[in-house]
Amino acid sequence: MRGGWAGRLLRVDLTSGRISSAPTEPHLAYAGGTGLAARVYLEEVEPGTGPFDAENLLILMAGPLTGTPSPTSGRATFYSASPAGYPRPVCRPSSIGGSLGAELKYAGFDGVVIGGASTTPVYLWVGDGRAELRDAGDLWGRDTYETQAALLKRHDPRAAVAAIGPSGERLGRLAAIVHGTGFASGLSGYGAVMGSKRLKAIGVRGTGSVPVADPGRLLAAVRRATAQLYRPEDPPRMTGSRGSGRAYAGASDFVARHSVGLLACHACPVACQGVFRVPGAPLCADSCAWPHAMAVDGFPRGIEGWRATWEVNTLANRLGLSGYEVTWAYSFVVRLRDAGVIDEAGSGLPLHGDPVDLLRAVALQIAAREGLGDLLAEGPPRAAQALGSGAADELVESRGWPLLLDSDDARTNATLALLPTTGSYVPFNDGWSLWGYYAGSIHLPMGDPRATLSAAEIDGVSERVLGDARATDPATFDGKAEAVRRANAYRMLADSLSFCTWALPLDCGFYDRGLTGDEAVLAELYSAVTGAETDLDGLLRLGERIVTLQRLQGLRHGYHSAAQDMTALDTKVFGVANSDSLFPGGVVDGERLRAELLRYYGLCGWDTEGTPTPATLSRLGMEDVAPYLPA
Amino acid sequence: MSRLGEALNASPAGRLVADAAGCSDCRVCEMVCTLVHEGDAAPSSARLTVARDPFVDDHAEVRLCRQCADAACQAACPSGAIAPDPRTGAPVVDAAACDGCGACESACDAGMIRVDPRSGVAGKCDLCGGDPQCVAYCPPQILSYRDRGAP
Numbered sequence: 095m096r097g098g099w100a101g102r103l104l105r106v107d108l109t110s111g112r113i114s115s116a117p118t119e120p121h122l123a124y125a126g127g128t129g130l131a132a133r134v135y136l137e138e139v140e141p142g143t144g145p146f147d148a149e150n151l152l153i154l155m156a157g158p159l160t161g162t163p164s165p166t167s168g169r170a171t172f173y174s175a176s177p178a179g180y181p182r183p184v185c186r187p188s189s190i191g192g193s194l195g196a197e198l199k200y201a202g203f204d205g206v207v208i209g210g211a212s213t214t215p216v217y218l219w220v221g222d223g224r225a226e227l228r229d230a231g232d233l234w235g236r237d238t239y240e241t242q243a244a245l246l247k248r249h250d251p252r253a254a255v256a257a258i259g260p261s262g263e264r265l266g267r268l269a270a271i272v273h274g275t276g277f278a279s280g281l282s283g284y285g286a287v288m289g290s291k292r293l294k295a296i297g298v299r300g301t302g303s304v305p306v307a308d309p310g311r312l313l314a315a316v317r318r319a320t321a322q323l324y325r326p327e328d329p330p331r332m333t334g335s336r337g338s339g340r341a342y343a344g345a346s347d348f349v350a351r352h353s354v355g356l357l358a359c360h361a362c363p364v365a366c367q368g369v370f371r372v373p374g375a376p377l378c379a380d381s382c383a384w385p386h387a388m389a390v391d392g393f394p395r396g397i398e399g400w401r402a403t404w405e406v407n408t409l410a411n412r413l414g415l416s417g418y419e420v421t422w423a424y425s426f427v428v429r430l431r432d433a434g435v436i437d438e439a440g441s442g443l444p445l446h447g448d449p450v451d452l453l454r455a456v457a458l459q460i461a462a463r464e465g466l467g468d469l470l471a472e473g474p475p476r477a478a479q480a481l482g483s484g485a486a487d488e489l490v491e492s493r494g495w496p497l498l499l500d501s502d503d504a505r506t507n508a509t510l511a512l513l514p515t516t517g518s519y520v521p522f523n524d525g526w527s528l529w530g531y532y533a534g535s536i537h538l539p540m541g542d543p544r545a546t547l548s549a550a551e552i553d554g555v556s557e558r559v560l561g562d563a564r565a566t567d568p569a570t571f572d573g574k575a576e577a578v579r580r581a582n583a584y585r586m587l588a589d590s591l592s593f594c595t596w597a598l599p600l601d602c603g604f605y606d607r608g609l610t611g612d613e614a615v616l617a618e619l620y621s622a623v624t625g626a627e628t629d630l631d632g633l634l635r636l637g638e639r640i641v642t643l644q645r646l647q648g649l650r651h652g653y654h655s656a657a658q659d660m661t662a663l664d665t666k667v668f669g670v671a672n673s674d675s676l677f678p679g680g681v682v683d684g685e686r687l688r689a690e691l692l693r694y695y696g697l698c699g700w701d702t703e704g705t706p707t708p709a710t711l712s713r714l715g716m717e718d719v720a721p722y723l724p725a
Numbered sequence: 726m727s728r729l730g731e732a733l734n735a736s737p738a739g740r741l742v743a744d745a746a747g748c749s750d751c752r753v754c755e756m757v758c759t760l761v762h763e764g765d766a767a768p769s770s771a772r773l774t775v776a777r778d779p780f781v782d783d784h785a786e787v788r789l790c791r792q793c794a795d796a797a798c799q800a801a802c803p804s805g806a807i808a809p810d811p812r813t814g815a816p817v818v819d820a821a822a823c824d825g826c827g828a829c830e831s832a833c834d835a836g837m838i839r840v841d842p843r844s845g846v847a848g849k850c851d852l853c854g855g856d857p858q859c860v861a862y863c864p865p866q867i868l869s870y871r872d873r874g875a876p
Contacts, residue, residue, distance in 0.1 A: 162766045163756040163862065193752070200768065243780050251778065274779040303767030303843075309760040316753075316862065326866045355784040356865070358751035363864030365749035369783055377780065 097307035098158035109210030126157035128187035129590035131173035145177035146290035148211035157592030161199035161304035166594035168360025170195030177283040180475040180494030191359035192277035200300025230294035237412040238272035257295035259414025266471035276379035280416030307625025324363040344396030378408040386421035413461035429488035441466035507568040575694040583637030738814030743787035747867040754859035772850035790837040790850035801832035
């Protein structure tokens with residue numbers, strides 16, 4: 095076994111209560127995290143399996159670098175069939191930070207594969223090579239903070255616990271798995287998958303070690319990578335740092351007034367979470383209070399808006415809800431109200447009172463599945479379908495996920511228009527990279543001049559990285575297939591090794607006005623830890639392999655096809671301008687989008703249906719998954 | 726004891742200090758500590774500890790060896806395996822002389838020396854001989870090294 099890996103996967107069958115372990119070894123060609131989880135899922139879950147079926151697997155997987163000081167490597171990935179997918183479930187990764195992945199590695203496991211369903215509430219306790227299922231009858235119904243605190247007290251104060259709250263117990267499709275005060279696996283409804291299995295929490299404590307092939311080389315690479323990500327003299331990079339116009343005003347005032355500390359995921363130098371103390375509210379850590387609510391007319395902005403958003407985000411964390419999606423549901427409710435689709439009597443919501451009260455009520459209703467919240471808990475797209483009366487007109491989504499409309503989005507940026515058609519992941523921008531730069535990098539303080547490059551600088555980096563200066567020009571689809579192919583490979587790579595997707599690709603660092611970045615250091619970290627020598631091309635091939643694996647998963651489980659991809663971008667964004675954008679012109683043209691998507695298939699080695707060809711599987715060394723190609 | 730030894734003992738040993746309010750709980754220090762000493766990432770064997778209750782604490786607590794003069798661990802060691810490092814003044818363990826009896830562990834009221842179950846030998850912060858690597862790698866730079874003799 096190579097360095098980095100713990101070497102064992104824990105297997106838990108909740109139906110029989112049987113716990114076993116198996117070697118990680120067979121599938122290392124797909125790395126850890128998303129890649130390894132997707133490979134296990136592809137082999138073991140039959141098409142037609144629903145998210146809430148006992149046969150569905152919920153997989154928690156760390157990466158080979160998790161547990162080492164490789165910057166941002168402390169993450170792990172939950173993988174399953176996501177009940178949030180619309181019109182049908184989507185198999186996707188949902189990454190989680192904190193120390194859950196690292197503790198798992200120190201406990202001797204690379205991942206946990208959970209199948210079956212318990213008849214009574216249980217929790218999984220993992221400690222140093224052992225695991226057991228224990229009764230969670232006393233925890234069922236309690237919020238995620240209470241549940242975690244109880245298990246920390248019962249087992250070990252240094253453990254990492256991930257828990258679901260009332261929303262997951264009631265199978266709400268916006269339910270998250272919450273760890274600590276603000277780390278979460280959200281945007282996938284995996285809290286509901288845990289709820290369907292009557293699994294209340296996963297607690298892990300490990301006192302072992304992660305082997306490193308070349309410690310000296312790793313330490314040198316850590317120094318190199320950290321220099322790309324972080325300087326101690328910089329101001330905090332948390333809430334509001336993405337700087338996208340009116341919704342973000344007041345963020346820095348809120349941070350200055352209420353932040354009492356910074357909080358990092360394991361091994362991350364950036365520490366993007368702020369720990370806040372607000373009078374009358376419990377301690378909470380938070381990375382990003384989401385802008386959906388403040389983008390709504392009438393919602394308070396500035397420091398008041400941030401305080402309110404933060405408070406409801408804390409509430410959502412406790413209820414086991416994705417705060418991001420709660421604010422999305424709130425903006426949907428306001429639109430439904432204004433369109434006359436819902437009223438106070440029918441919804442049970444204070445539609446015409448204080449907007450913050452309404453946001454809070456939406457979160458509580460969704461968790462309790464009361465009033466309109468019972469429908470909203472199914473996710474806004476399913477709620478719209480059930481409501482009828484033009485409710486769907488008030489929603490902009492892709493495969494069930496919100497298309498975040500702010501200063502830089504699919505309306506005016508061709509990359510962000512093409513991304514959702516190609517994959518099942520949410521198309522955010524990434525920081526530390528070319529992608530982040532043209533909109534203002536997400537991790538730089540608002541107004542920081544480094545957040546925006548000149549057009550000439552962007553062209554230069556684009557030419558170097560993608561071989562085409564137009565590839566990052568938001569106003570044209572030219573070169574976007576190449577740009578998106580690279581973005582997708584990097585995202586899968588990040589979720590598999592596991593790095594933070596906000597940190598990669600390191601292709602033009604903040605502190606490097608030569609704009610060269612240091613992508614090669616990623617391969618250096620991987621080689622030093624695992625002892626398996628690779629270079630950047632090798633890592634990008636690994637990323638491409640996992641993109642292809644995910645494609646096979648999508649074809650097998652019926653959520654990817656050329657027809658579905660072509661309609662994955664909501665036509666409501668076609669040809670629409672955005673005065674908040676640096677690039678105000680509406681860019682999306684259906685025919686041009688379709689042509690670029692087909693070009694993307696071609697670059698990936700897929701046919702016009704988006705099916706990887708046997709030759710492509712062979713080129714990528716993926717003969718092992720050839721049996722899963724569609725007939 | 727030599728006159729040089731007496732002079733060294735009279736001045737405080739080098740030691741680590743932490744500005745814990747700025748600690749982000751990233752645990753890089755713990756991992757770097759064991760990478761340097763043991764060659765793997767093993768926070769439970771680290772010679773310093775970062776601890777935070779996420780539901781109570783604003784920031785982590787950073788537990789460091791105080792590098793005591795007249796160190797209790799040194800006095801308790803029946804094998805004479807603990808002696809000041811002439812470079813730093815810090816009491817350090819001679820692994821070859823340690824028999825892992827654990828007397829030092831019982832003697833230290835700060836819990837900063839312990840017999841590592843993997844090696845069977847006592848381990849404590851040795852300040853990396855005067856160039857502590859936890860300090861060098863702490864991202865927010867909240868750890869610092871006070872040279873010997875510094876107040």
